[in-house]
Amino acid sequence: MRTAGVYPNHFTFSAVLPACASTSILVHGQQMHCLISKHGYEGYVFVGSALVDMYAKCHDMGLAEKVFVALPERNIVSWNSMIVGCLLNSFHVKALFLFREVRREDLFSPNQVSFSTVLSASANIGALEFGKQVHGVVVKQGLLTLSYVKNSLMDMYFKCGLFDEGALLFNSLGIENRDVIAWNVMSMGCVYNENFEEACNYLWVMKRAGISPDEASYSTALHASAHLAALDQGTLIHNQTIKSGFSTNTCIASSLITMYAKCGSLDDACRVFEEIENPNVVCWTALIAACQQHGNGNHVIKLFEKMLAGGLKPHYITFVCVISACSHTGRVEEGHAYFNSMEKVHGIIPGHEHYACMVDLLGRSGQLDEARKFIAQMPIKPNASVWGALLGACAKYGNLEMGSEVAGRLFGLEPDNPGNYILLANMYAHKGKLREADHVRRLMGINRVRKEPGCSWIDVKNKSFVFTVHDKLHARTDEIYEMLKKVQELVTNKGYVPQTQFAVNSAEELKEESLWYHSEKIALAFGLLALPAGAPIRIKKNLRTCGDCHTVMKFASEIWKREIIVRDVNRFHHFRNGLCSCRDYW
Template identity: 90%
Template sequence: MRTAGVYPNHFTFSAVLPACASTSILVHGQQMHCLISKHGYEGYVFVGSALVDMYAKCHDMGLAEKVFVALPERNIVSWNSMIVGCLLNSFHVKALFLFREVLREDLFSPNQVSFSTVLSAAANIGALEFGKQVHGVVVKQGLLTLSYVKNSLMDMYFKCGLFDEGALLFNSLGIENRDVIAWNVMSMGCVYNENFEEACNYLWVMKRAGISPDEASYSTALHASAHLAALDQGTLIHNQTIKSGFSTNTCITSSLITMYAKCGSLDDACRVFEEIDNPNVVCWTALIAACQQHGNGNHVIKLFEKMLADGLKPHYITFVCVISACSHTGRVEEGHAYFNSMEKVHGIIPGYEHYACMVDLLGRSGQLDKARKFIAQMPIKPNASVWGALLGACAKYGNLEMGSEVAGRLFELEPDNPGNYILLANMYAHKGKLREADHVRRLMERMKFMMLKKVKELVTNKGYVPQTQFAVNSAEELKEESLWYHSEKIALAFGLLALPAGAPIRIKKNLRTCGDCHTVMKFASEIWTREIIVRDVNRFHHFRNGLCSCRDYW
């Protein structure tokens, strides 16, 4: 066009810039930016918005913001380009800040793109209160009927652990208004909240409702099957992907590899990989992770080297698997070489998982002093996973002096993790220091009762009133205190200490649960935003968000 002597205008640049964004080749976009400046179109709002979008999609938010700030005029498209760019580049807090600025603007209101994007950003950082406020604005502006916005709201609630709120939005859609994206969000919400059986079931319910599953639908169902280690279920889904023409989709094939590996069938995982014509790095990493999980460390190294020879660039997770494989096969020098190549050769900055693997690598080989020195030289502050790897090595080699020091650090970082106390207590016992071992065990018990005290304090602040009529075997002045030694409450405190954040707490007892414990469980489920399942002699009680499935009648 330019060779023919026809000069581009602002419409031309608005069309060409998205092409530059799609390629993610920054230098092409910069060349176009220079040409835009030369022709004097930099101040046009649509050209400026397209420039912001291009720089964001080329992963240079510094240049994107520079263009945005210099715009003489901004519209909702300009603001959305910045908000979407922040989401794409994981600047989630910045996205929330920009959305607030949009609300302060008097000239225009946020649209469905603004709401959907900021809800995704809130979901990714667990900003539940902010998400609830955005929900309120959505209702005020009458945008709740838009499926794009409603799906993002569902996703936000699911990722923030409020499964019932997300499911309520899904059910309010009605069968005729549920598109494949809504079904996928609901299925993934089940996965986020560890309702894996429900996630699998939604695939079949979706099909019965006349909705054709897409790659995300099958990938989510396979992910759920992997968590359940349900090989029969996974095989059925595999059959459906073949019938639906998705058998060559790399997103699904990588999920199939992971599913078969986690269901214990490494041969099937390898067979799926071998049938892929041009496996990408995700498929390679899935197979490498599968071999590492099954203890085939030597094969992991061979696969990694073959992947490099094929010209593929490894990513973050690939190196976690490879260094871990080196650790479990005693390849100390190779592990060091791979770790050093991450930033120097592949431009990947090591994270906590890589540092923990390196400490484990040195610790397993008995080089405890080198592992301790390695931690001291880390450019980032070591977290619990790094210190935990060293504590495990100290326990293996009986280094009590270093182990007690490392355990002390872990007690500060994660005082609620009973595993650290048990490891140290066992080290003392192995060395014949039974008094010290008993002291650590008592410390762990004290932590448990501190949690019980915390539960009591928090539920009381929520409005809990002791129901002393259920303390039938206690003197009048001790009735209230004795209620807190009921087995369900002690089990609850232990579950809050021992289980990962957000994981359901399952409690079993062979007597009927009392009214006071029932009340405490309801408060606790709301305070800690997690499901508590109590199985008493009569029935299961599912406590969620301050309510029980029995509706207080049992």
């Protein structure tokens, strides 16, 4: 255009700046800004608004604000550009402040963009009271009928934990007025409030209502299925994504990888990844995380190196998975190297998750003093996850002196976490200090901290069966306990020796017997009874599986010649032919 002798005007720049913004390449936008200044259009309100928007989308809010402040005239578009920019760059409090300024100046009436944006900012920081005030203004201005605004209100209430208020808004829409975004917000609301079954159900209700699900719909349903470890449900959704033409969508592909991994089917997760033509860093990270969760640390390292060789830049979560994999495979030097490369090579500043993984890496290898020194040298204040990793290592290696000191810190940081009390009490008990162990348990009572009851569940014919410790509520209880006796007899013949240190709350003479009432062993017995011969047994547990149950699962996998998959609160254990995928390093 310029080479042809035609000079751009303010309309030209207003049209070109959004293109620069869409690329998020700052230097292109700055070059355009120079041309705008050269031609004298910087003071035009819609050019200035487009500049603010461009800088915000290029993640330079400093320059965006500089342009905004310098504008000789502002309209609602200018203000919205700035507010939206704050939301995009996670300056949520600033977004709320700017919205308040618009209202205070009383020069412009906020429009649906203003309300939707500020409601999203309120949701992201849990500013419920502010969100309620905005709700009142929305009603006052008669904008509640706009689906764009109502969807944002629903999202705000869901994220702030007021599920009923959000659901009420959804129901008030009427089924004929619910677009795909409204359905997606409702589904995500269920996920935020841990109503995962309902979140999955909304996908099918939406389809019956004649709404075609989009990638967000499927990703949400897959996310919910992953939380439920509902493999059959997830597979059904996978089939729907293929029928709907989303099989090449990388967002859905990464959700599928995560779903299959969390449902215990790493092979299916790998197959999904292999079918992606050009996997992005999110897909790679999903597969790396999947392998890490399943204890395949060596493969995690191979995948990570392959990803780097392909020219992809890892992100924050990628390194959490990689360092954790090093921790679970005893790769201390490699873990250090990856941690050090984060900022030096990849420009990623380590966060608490990375420091916690490093402490776990050192702690698992028995280097407790080095782990303690590492914490002392952290540039950020250690949080509960960091100290928790060290406490776990102290418990593993029986370092009661350091463990009691670390537990004291954790009691201050997270007084409601029962795990810290239990670890310390067990450490005292293992050392024979029963009075101190009782004192810690009494402290739990004083602080009204309750231990989550251990339970395991197993799916048979699309139905979940839940078992607790010493469970006798199942209709087939007699058969289950007969099978449990058979398991005990057969594993004992194979060389099983009870590990009574995992029966800390039982009287000495009852310790061996009590081990056989653990929920995962009962679930195993039921699985052997109810599932077809040779079929994998998939058990889920809400707590960390104990060492004695881990040993029994290994023996059982060899005796019955079948795979046993146990998903506990930390990871998956795949038992095959008497061995576990964790190689007993967990």
